[in-house]
Amino acid sequence: NEGLIYRGERLVNWDTVLQTAISDDEVESNEVQGILYFYRYPVEGTDEQIPIATTRPETMLGDTAVAVNADDVRYKHLIGKMVRLPFTNRLIPIIADDYVKSEFGTGAVKITPAHDPNDFEIGKRHNLPFINVMTTTGAMLDTCPAPFAGQDRFAARKEVIKQMKALNLFDEEKSYKTTVPHSERSKTVIEPRLSQQWFVKMQELAKPAADAARDDSLQFHPELWKKTYLYWLDNIQDWCISRQLWWGHRIPIWYCAKCDGVTTGMTDPTACSKCGSPEITQDEDVLDTWFSSWLWPLSPFDWPSKDPKDQETLEYFNPTDVLVTAPEIIFLWVARMVMANLKFKKRLPFRHVYFNATVCDKQGRKFSKTLGNGIDPLDVIEKHGADAVRFTAISLAPLGGRVRMEVEDFENGARFVNKIWNAARMIFQHLEPMQKLPKLETLTLTLPEKWLISRLRETAHKVDTHLQQFRVNDAVEEIYHFIWGSLCDWGLECAKIDLSERAKPEDKLRALSVLVYVFDGALRLAHPVMPFVTEELWQKMPSHPNWGGRPASICVAEFPKIESIPDYSAEAEQWKSVQDIISGIRSVRSQMGLSMKQELPAHIRVDAALAATVEAAKDSIQRLAKADRVISGTDVKRPGQSLTAVGQGFEIYLPVEGLIDIEKEKQRLASEGDRIKKILTGIASKLDNKSFVDRAPEDVLVQTRAQRANMEEQLSAITRNLKALES
Structure with a gap:
């Protein structure tokens, strides 16, 4: 009723396997190694031939023009002339259009408005005919000249080249890297197809949704997705919402058999709204599933019900605080829910959008059914339990990042x-x-x-x-x-x-x-x-x-x-010093290979500020560090043949005479120190290598730097204890 939804003949993304139009957001652009074919069209009334370069020669049967750049001196004299299209014998014009880049291919482009989105726009600008040459299955129409009629589009591609060679109009083919649109669901190559479809005008809906992000009323986590969201809204195209599927919400449009009337309404009509005839038939297409999904902030509450209870529930749950979702559907669902809610309720459906991390395998590849590299959560839940799975998945997943699992x-x-x-x-x-x-x-x-x-x-x-x-x-x-x-x-x-x-x-x-x-x-x-x-x-x-x-x-x-929660931060700082002492004793034990069952005395020299705390904690230190006795004070001297650990405000001395072979231990420490130095040299060469730093994944760099810090700490402790044993 507001004119936002209209029916029109436009190019759509046609899935020849699913036999339906799909939206731009359901299309994947995959880089492939394609072929650029070079051939010529004869210029009518002259001996000249204009060279063409294309990746889709099978669509030439639907060509309605050849376009060149007006400033291209090679073809300026041909603008306005006609070429005779091989096989069809049709005459088509040579036109000038700024879309054509003189440096690409031959500088002359075949225009097929019914089978290419760019050609479609050129066709509209120059009022060209739109000729469809393919069926919904991707086969060439029976109206195409023999031997192409009925052939699959890819078979027809080969046949066109074969026939052009026979006519001596083919020049060469070159390997060419290009992006080809594929259906996200069926994985088949998308065929641009001229079709009568239902569309939603999106620009009017997109502006308020974009404004909400720009003024931070709507926030994204991580924020980097805000730029992606705004780019899509600022460059939005009308949304094709009709689908040629068996299942879905039927489009609520009825056509009259008696007149040209089109009837719609909130309930199923029984007669034509224009002439009153009961002979009306509902449109056979269904709505894009996302056209239903964009109403999700509203539809669960029976909107637009006038029932007070339904309205109360809607007001309670809409808006909500956070939407948790995947970045892959930021356009398909997130942006559209924002637009729908702003349109119908004049407010955002949620204030924050949290994007989950992307889960990948150990090689960094996203989990997918095609690769078969995913982890079945039911299997790991059966083995470890649901809580273990939840904890692991969340702990590994940084905000909006990629996690190898x-x-x-x-x-x-x-x-x-x-x-x-x-x-x-x-x-x-x-x-x-x-x-x-x-x-x-x-x-x-x-x-x-x-x-x-x-x-x-x-x-x-x-x-x-x-x-x-x-x-x-x-x-x-x-x-x-x-x-x-x-x-x-x-x-x-x-x-x-x-x-x-x-x-x-x-x-x-x-x-x-x-x-x-x-x-x-x-x-x-x-x-x-x-x-x-x-x-x-x-x-x-x-x-x-x-x-x-x-x-x-x-x-x-x-x-x-x-x-x-009670605040004991001052006392907590005191206990942290005691913990450092206990950890220091444990660390020396570990380095020397001394069992925790092997008790030894601990001599602790402390600063005056720590003296009372350590004295009061002697029992805890003795028990947790497995010391047979603890001697602490500000004037404690270091015994002979003792190992040391140093911390803020204290020094620990552990006498080891008779507990270890001093000479063997010195040799062991020296050997271990040499081993760690070699490791550090290898790490340093990596981190000093600009190529490694530039190319390595962030998690690898973090891990390598952490390893260096750990090795340096170990080497420092070994050096300290070597000096202690030598003295």
């Missing part, structure tokens, strides 16, 4: 799920049925407990920040490191003394209160990524008073917020 990657997710189960098992075994836990503020917390709560607070803040920025994989990494590293490796280990049978009841209750509070928060953070395991464990866990009321499901529980 292998079946083995899902083992990491499975290990993480097991880690969470084991953490829960350790906590739950110390809980009594219907356990009542005290509030944190009523307890005298230890330094590691305050650090653990501070880490939960820090993680909640980082996760929230990453999610606000749509960096979901970074949020998942934070959750992973918190649960595995902070909670399991440190929090649970530090709590073991207070949970032992020898512990005082009040210490055990305090430790359990902290662990349940922190584990509850960890499950809440992980729930969007791992909904099944987190729900299962949360249902088995007692309520903690610091989390307030307990809803029926974790999915509606409050997500951890930084302001609701």
Whole structure:
């Protein structure tokens, strides 16, 4: 009714396999090694022949002109003359058009308006005839001259060249790289075809959609897709919405047998709107599936229903906040939903568009049915569980990037799920049925407990920040490191003394209160990524008073917020120094090949600012670093034949006399140092190679630089301990 939808004869992208027109967005342009054919047309009334270059000689049967550039001195004198088209014996004009590039091919172009989009525009400009020479299956029409009639288009191509050679009009053929449009669904070569189709005028709809992106009312994540979105809208063509398929929404247009009336309406009509005749027939075409899909923000709510309940539901869910989708359908679906909602509701359907990463195999090829290189999610879910698959897929996928994924990657997710189960098992075994836990503020917390709560607070803040920025994989990494590293490796280990049978009841209750509070928060953070395991464990866990009321499901529980978690950041910094000391002792043990079962004394010289903290944490250092005793202070001296580790505000000395063969260890360290130096030399040659840096994928560069940093750190530790042993 507004004139936005019209019927017209235009070139469409015809799929000869599916037997239907398809939209520009369903066409793939593939680079192929084609052939450029050179032949000549005789110029009528002269002895001259005009040379032609084309990749599609079979369409010459539908030629209606030859075009040259008006400034091309080779052909200026021929403009306005006629050529006799071989096989058809038709006379067609030589015309001048700026579209023709003199330097390409021969500088003269055969014009087939019914079979080429550029020729179509030239045909309209010069009022040329439009002659279709092919059937819907891609065969030459029976009206074509023998021997071409009925031949497949590609067979006819060979036949045309054969016959042109027989007429002594063929010159040569050259290999030629070109892009050829293919159907995204059937993969066949698209045939431009002149056809009566239904179209939507898009320019009026596109402007508001483009304006929304330009003023950032509509935001894309990653933002680079904004440029792609705007380019398409700024260069948009009318949308062919009719399809010649058996299935789909039938076009709501009826044609009258008595007059030329066309009837449409919100309901099926019973008579012609022009003459009243009941002899009306509905259009046999169906709508493009995306013409239905672009109404998705509206149609699920029975729009345009006038029912108050339907309208209330629509107003509640439209607009929504985020659309999560794939970049491949930014035009097919995303842009069109924006246009439809702006047209019918005068508002955006969503404020943010989040594009998923593209999943590839280990060779960097996108997963596809054709290549057979995909991973069946049902197979890995069967083996590792849905949560492990979700966690792995999300953790590997950067914002809008490409991720290389292998079946083995899902083992990491499975290990993480097991880690969470084991953490829960350790906590739950110390809980009594219907356990009542005290509030944190009523307890005298230890330094590691305050650090653990501070880490939960820090993680909640980082996760929230990453999610606000749509960096979901970074949020998942934070959750992973918190649960595995902070909670399991440190929090649970530090709590073991207070949970032992020898512990005082009040210490055990305090430790359990902290662990349940922190584990509850960890499950809440992980729930969007791992909904099944987190729900299962949360249902088995007692309520903690610091989390307030307990809803029926974790999915509606409050997500951890930084302001609701106690702030122990000052105490946390103190415990970090203790952790560095413990890690330093463990690192030296590892480098020397000393078993954790082999206890040895630890001498720690500390700055005055750390002295009290380290003294108070001696028991934790002794137990977690497996030291038989800890000697700390500001004036601690280094014993003879001791290895060292250095950190901010402290030095660690580990006497190894009698524990290792000093000379053998020096030889081993020297040999290991030489090995690492060779590796570093190889890495340096790579990173100094401009060709490698320019061509290597970003993930390879990151991995190589990380390897260099790790090797340099190892070499530094080896050098330090060699000096210690030599002294």
